Amino acid sequence: MYAKLETRTFLAMLVGVSLAFALLMKPFFGPIFWAVAVALIFHPVERMLERRLGNRPNINALITLLVCMVIVVIPVLGLGAALIAEGMMVYQKIQSGEIRPGEYIDQINQSFPAIEAFLGQFNVNVDELRDRAVNAFVGGSQFLAKQAIGIGQNTFQFFLALALMIYLTFFLIRDGQKLVELLIKALPLGDERERLLFAKFAEVTRATVKGNLLIAIIQGALGGIIFWILGITGALLWGVVMAVVSLLPAVGAAIVWVPAAVYLAAVGDVVPAVVLTVYGVVVIGLADNLLRPVLVGRDTKIPDWLVLLSTLGGIAMFGINGFVMGPLVAALFMAFWGIFIREFGHDTHASGQADKVVDQDDAPARK
Template sequence: MTNQWIHTGSSLQRYFFLLLLMLVSLLFFYLLKPLFTPVFWACVISLLFYPFQTKLQRRWGSRPNLIALTTLLLCSVVAVIPILLLLASFVREGAILYEKIDSGEIDPEAYVDRLQSALPLLQRPLDWFGVGADSLKEHISSGALAASGFAAENVFSLGQSTFKFFLSLALMLYLTFFLLRDGSRLVDLVARALPLGKERERLLFSKFVKVSRATVKGNLVVALVQGTLGGIIFWILGIYAPVLWAVGMAMLSLIPAVGAGVIWLPFSIYLFAIGEVSSAVVLVLYGVLVIGLADNILRPILVGRDTKLPDWLVLLSTLGGLMTFGINGFVVGPLIAALFLVFWQIFSRDFNVDGLQDEQE
């Protein structure tokens, strides 16, 4: 009887401790919620540049501080600084475009009229969908004003919260340094705390790191390359605000079944309509043969066949991530999808009852 009471008491203490552990963990993550963006991108950067760090470790030996600092400087030069300059140019060009549309210097309705007069056949498919010329011009004008106004608003918000922005940037770089230096140790601590078994933990971490790194690296690099290629051809052809459209193409390239063609194809149609046939042909050929093929060539190299997520899953996870996490959802969504697949692979391997029975027989 006494032993039963002792056993019951120890079980009650264990369950109560687990309840408190879950509560404290939830409170800790809720505490870090305002800092989600710098913490998340610090984890992403440390994950992407970890292979370079391991090469330095093999060459320089045990110098964790120097290796982490060198890796941080490399990722700042290669990724952080160029992206900051690109975003600054994007916001600046968006603000200028908004001012020109708002002042009437650029009239989207005039472009629509010119396009309709040059290509009257375009009105027929619009009539099928019940879209009139006046409503089309109104929607295009309001959409252009809203899109450029979004970038203009970010200029003022960036100026008003400059301290907050650079504080988040400094926090991200600070966390990245310690994640690069102590990342392996933190992973070991987490693996030791998780009651999953060594083999299962090793499989979970290895597959998740492999899939997530390949997915993030593949999506981001392909999007940046396609956006850069699109911006170059827009600049060569003299299309206004090439950086603005380059960023737009890069963002759309992250979404499967959408891609950069949503931007360069309408521009090619407009160039053809206004009589610049050679520029239109160049843009179409460049968009199909260079921008379009960049995805087919780079993605298998960066992602690989075994770690590539299905396009439909990338589409759903990207859109869901955008709606849930905002701009960070471009990366958070596919990462969650990768983690989802890894857990189900482990479950199907280790917890499938039919599979276990077949193995026993």
């Protein structure tokens, strides 16, 4: 009896200490999460270096981290700085009246009255839709301007989080496999289940970050290039916006380039409108269908509708990290239920069949 009390007390304190540690790490959730994601993505590079250079964990991890810095961290920082600068420029032009989003929408309504008539069949108020679009456009540029001011005011915190992420990435690249084995020993789920779940975690993280993010960058770059060629204001900004919305299945970059093509046609620029439409359908649209099977793989891809819902839910719950966290939670949900169905569904079915046989055997006796 006393031994059971000791065990229960220990387990209760274990849960309490674990929760306290989780709360302690909460302010660093972003750097920790991205350190884990980057370590998973570049783990094959570390393994390749180990095969070529031998068992030199510190050197292999350091070289892998440098490769990560050159390929990912430095370009992302440069793109982010350019995006914020572009957003501030657009916001200043809106404030000065040089850019008037409302007039662009009015021009489309005047040139294509059929659009208003079509939306009216579904009881859609065009004026209300116009106001929402203008507010979204102004709010987006204002958000980027605030981010620029915020980063300038909190430069130390930003670079501290970046340095923490890079520091953690080094140790996760070097000792990640040991940590996974330690977790497998510690968690009371069964080694086979734990290995399956860790494999699913790594698989979905790689697919989402490496595959979906790379595809989004490619689509955003293609969109930004055509906008720049056609002379559309804020080509870099719209390219990044297209990259962001490309993460959402069934929505994609079309939510940006389609209205742009419609506006070009409304103001009489028919040739640029046709060029943008053809380019959007053939080049930007097909990029996802051609690259996703190669970079992500059909076997690791969860259903598009679940990706859409989980991505939107993840962004609402976790912020910018949600575009990875949402699909990851959905994939783990499917993995857990898959394990349950495989291990317990068959037993339940067999038990039901056995009960049915017993009932049939007892039937003559009851008669």
